[in-house]
Amino acid sequence: MKNQYAALIFATFFVISCTTTVSDKVTSSDYASAESDVYVSAEKLDINLSDKIYFNFDKASLTDSSKELISEYIDFAKNAKAIRLEGHCDERGTREYNLALGEKRAIEVKNYLIIKGVSSSKIKVISYGEEKPIELGSDESSWKENRRVEISLF
Amino acid sequence: MRILFLFFLILSPLSESKLKIEITQGSETLPKIAIVPFQNEILSGRETISSLVEANMTLFGEFNSIKKTEMLSYPNSEENFFYRDWRLLEVDYVVIGRVDNTDLTNLDINYLVFDIGLKKIILKGDISGNLNELEQISKIISNRAYQSITGLDGVFNTKLAYILNPNKNSYKIYISDIDGSNEQLLFKSLSPLMSPSWSADRKKLAYVSFERGYPEIYIQDLLTGNRSSIDTLGMSNSAPVWSPDSKYIAFVMSMSGNPDIYLYNLRNKKISRLTRHYGIDTEPAWSPNSKKLLFTSNRSGSPQIYELIVSTGRIKRVTLDGDYNARARYFPNGKDIVLVHGNDGVFHIATKNLKSRFINSISKTSLDESPTISPNGNIIIYATKKKTQGFLAGLTLNGKSKFTLPVQEGSVREPAWSPLAN
Numbered sequence: 201m202k203n204q205y206a207a208l209i210f211a212t213f214f215v216i217s218c219t220t221t222v223s224d225k226v227t228s229s230d231y232a233s234a235e236s237d238v239y240v241s242a243e244k245l246d247i248n249l250s251d252k253i254y255f256n257f258d259k260a261s262l263t264d265s266s267k268e269l270i271s272e273y274i275d276f277a278k279n280a281k282a283i284r285l286e287g288h289c290d291e292r293g294t295r296e297y298n299l300a301l302g303e304k305r306a307i308e309v310k311n312y313l314i315i316k317g318v319s320s321s322k323i324k325v326i327s328y329g330e331e332k333p334i335e336l337g338s339d340e341s342s343w344k345e346n347r348r349v350e351i352s353l354f
Numbered sequence: 355m356r357i358l359f360l361f362f363l364i365l366s367p368l369s370e371s372k373l374k375i376e377i378t379q380g381s382e383t384l385p386k387i388a389i390v391p392f393q394n395e396i397l398s399g400r401e402t403i404s405s406l407v408e409a410n411m412t413l414f415g416e417f418n419s420i421k422k423t424e425m426l427s428y429p430n431s432e433e434n435f436f437y438r439d440w441r442l443l444e445v446d447y448v449v450i451g452r453v454d455n456t457d458l459t460n461l462d463i464n465y466l467v468f469d470i471g472l473k474k475i476i477l478k479g480d481i482s483g484n485l486n487e488l489e490q491i492s493k494i495i496s497n498r499a500y501q502s503i504t505g506l507d508g509v510f511n512t513k514l515a516y517i518l519n520p521n522k523n524s525y526k527i528y529i530s531d532i533d534g535s536n537e538q539l540l541f542k543s544l545s546p547l548m549s550p551s552w553s554a555d556r557k558k559l560a561y562v563s564f565e566r567g568y569p570e571i572y573i574q575d576l577l578t579g580n581r582s583s584i585d586t587l588g589m590s591n592s593a594p595v596w597s598p599d600s601k602y603i604a605f606v607m608s609m610s611g612n613p614d615i616y617l618y619n620l621r622n623k624k625i626s627r628l629t630r631h632y633g634i635d636t637e638p639a640w641s642p643n644s645k646k647l648l649f650t651s652n653r654s655g656s657p658q659i660y661e662l663i664v665s666t667g668r669i670k671r672v673t674l675d676g677d678y679n680a681r682a683r684y685f686p687n688g689k690d691i692v693l694v695h696g697n698d699g700v701f702h703i704a705t706k707n708l709k710s711r712f713i714n715s716i717s718k719t720s721l722d723e724s725p726t727i728s729p730n731g732n733i734i735i736y737a738t739k740k741k742t743q744g745f746l747a748g749l750t751l752n753g754k755s756k757f758t759l760p761v762q763e764g765s766v767r768e769p770a771w772s773p774l775a776n
Contacts, residue, residue: 219475222498226483226490231529232579233539257699258656258678291739292701294681294694294723295548295768296593297650297657299569300606300613300634303590307611325611326568327590331546336742338721 245353247276253309253349257292260304262312270312273351277318280353285309287327288350290343295329302327309349373514373534373746373759373766377415381754385446385503387417392463393430393452397485403463406492407449410510411500413533414733414748415755420445432466432475440470449499458485467499477502489535506730513772514735515540515550515559516746520764527561529576532771534759540574541581550770551603553596559770560594560603571605584618586625591616593636597644598773604628604638604647615649615662628662629669637681641688648672648682648691659693661708673706675713681724686731694723703736705751716749726771735759737767 253266262270277283287302306325314320335342389408396402404422411417420443422428429435430452440448451465461484467477479498483491490511497508509532518526525547530537541547545564552559560573571594574581584591586607593606603618607625615629615638629635629649634657637650647662659672659682673679678696685691685705695704695713703717703725717736725736735748744765749756759766 220477220502222477222479224479224481224494224498226481226487226494231538231540231576234541234574234579234581235543258652291721292699293657293678293696294637294650296606296637297634297652297680299548299592300608300636303608303611303613304634310611328546328564329548331548331564338739338742 243354245276245280247273247353249273249276251351253305253351254344255305255347255349257290257343257347258301260301260308262308267312270309270351271316273353274313274316274318276353277313281322282354283313283318283323284352284354285323285325286350286352287325287329288332288346288348289330290346291330291333291338292343293330295331299327299329299331302329305347305349309351372537373516373530373761375413375533375748375757375759377412377755377757378747379756380415380418382418384416384418384754386420386444387411387503388420388425388440388443388445388448390425390428390430390448390450391422392450392465395451395453397453397458397461397488400485400488403451403453403488403492403495404449406489407496407499410493410496410533411449413510414750415757416504416732416750417447435466435468437468437470437473440468445470447499447503449495451495460484461491463491463495465495465499467502469503504732506732507774509728509730509733509771509774511775512729513552513556515552515770515772516766517547517550517768518761518764518766519744527559529559529772540576540579541572548768549593550768551595552770552772554598554600554773556772556775558596560596562592562594571603573603584625585623593638594618595638595640597640598642599644601644604640606636606638615647617664628664628667639681639683641684642686643688648684650680650682659691672708673713674711679713683725683727685727686729692725692727692734694725703734716751716753717747719747722747724768726769728771729774735769735771737769739765 285306287306289298289302310323310325333346335345389404391404408419412419426439429450448468453463455462462482464480466475469476493510496510500508512532513529514532515529523544526542527540527547528537543565548562550561558575562569563572569590569592571584571591572581590608594603596603606613607616614635617626631653633653635651639648650657651660656677657680659679660669661672662669676695676697680694682691682693690707692705695702700720701722702715703722704713704715706713719738721739723737725734733750738747744767746759746766746769
């Protein structure tokens with residue numbers, strides 16, 4: 201679009217009684233596209249416990265019942281090779297803030313596990329923000345399912 | 355975790371993402387414009403230049419146009435143009451033109467823009483191109499006409515980047531012309547994609563991809579399709595924004611679970627830290643002069659907007675009212691901002707002057723987010739939701755017009771308006 205720019209400079213200098221004169225040429229371009237692929241995760245341990253910790257809107261703090269649930273995990277967590285904590289949010293509010301909030305939620309769970317004696321080095325924290333909802337509706341019953349940290353042991 | 359394969363391909367446009375602007379609220383009080391059929395513009399069954407220009411000028415609901423059948427005459431030069439024909443129809447501006455050279459590989463188009471109120475010609479333009487470039491030709495004529503009438507840059511040859519989520523495990527980034535046409539797939543993945551941001555020269559797009567199992571910023575060259583990530587030693591990084599002077603990408607990195615704002619120097623690839631707080635700091639946005647950043651922080655207990663002077667690190671709180679103010683962007687004037695304003699669980703797009711306390715909600719639906727401003731500061735496109743489908747909507751800042759960009763299937767979000775071409 202160099203010509204358009206040149207034309208603009210031209211136009212700026214040769215204003216005749218408020219009439220602008222411009223001269224243009226057309227240029228156009230196509231874009232290339234790319235595709236990613238899949239990442240493979242290790243085999244997950246099957247544990248007979250709810251694997252979701254729930255949160256209040258815009259909060260990362262653990263409720264007493266959440267702490268109880270996490271406590272039930274401690275023995276399994278101590279024996280697991282790796283622990284993945286995946287933080288999620290409901291759709292309300294902004295996406296990038298929710299990405300950070302999901303991480304804060306997962307970190308809260310991680311810190312609680314550490315306090316209870318689980319080694320921090322094997323805990324992996326990931327946030328998906330509001331990008332991977334379980335429920336797609338826009339009401340509290342969907343939102344409360346989506347505000348969660350998912351615990352996976354490997 | 356590992357990447358299995360990565361490949362590049364050129365894809366033809368897919369119809370699934372086709373966006374089209376539909377005006378949902380107009381106004382009787384808009385300036386009235388007439389685009390007269392250009393002389394010799396009927397070219398082997400193509401859409402005519404005058405109808406393409408008319409579609410552009412009325413695209414966002416900034417002008418009302420009069421039908422060709424209502425016109426009293428079809429002037430094609432200054433000599434046969436009579437102001438009274440247009441004053442009678444209460445037309446404010448008239449565009450006329452002619453195609454001089456009907457050799458289809460070398461069209462030469464001359465056009466004039468008349469201001470009926472001032473009773474004078476405000477623009478004389480000419481443009482050359484070939485028959486396959488009629489859309490582009492019409493966009494440039496529209497930009498010129500728009501600029502001569504409003505004094506603002508025309509945005510008809512700008513682009514829109516957006517994320518499409520066709521179904522649960524499919525994420526795509528598209529770029530289309532600003533009217534939704536000519537969409538092209540840039541990248542697709544089985545994992546979420548977020549936060550598209552344009553480089554100032556429109557040659558690259560930065561965005562967040564989860565393809566390796568955690569959020570990471572990728573920079574993709576639009577012409578070659580080549581992609582690279584910022585090396586952050588495996589720490590989550592997100593929310594990239596390209597500085598208008600093209601020197602930096604401001605972004606968010608989480609060191610041991612603490613998201614702060616960082617700068618990535620595009621020349622020497624070095625990373626420097628800008629904020630240091632145990633709360634959430636995210637959603638950076640550059641001022642037009644590349645000297646300041648807006649960002650969202652919950653350091654006060656709820657998300658609020660702050661402004662940071664990059665050279666000194668000084669931080670000032672910008673929003674004081676409401677329990678949720680986030681993802682702000684500067685207007686081109688650097689003095690006003692647009693943001694997402696939440697109160698009692700309802701989220702609107704809002705504007706605010708940096709010097710005044712007042713926050714002005716401008717959208718009406720309840721889950722509005724990701725506002726992006728046209729480079730001339732006159733129009734906003736944002737993401738919203740109806741039932742379970744995300745779609746894009748927009749409005750003109752004077753409040754007179756509203757529009758939507760419906761999509762056939764899937765959800766669309768995170769629109770990013772490109773800079774002007776230069």
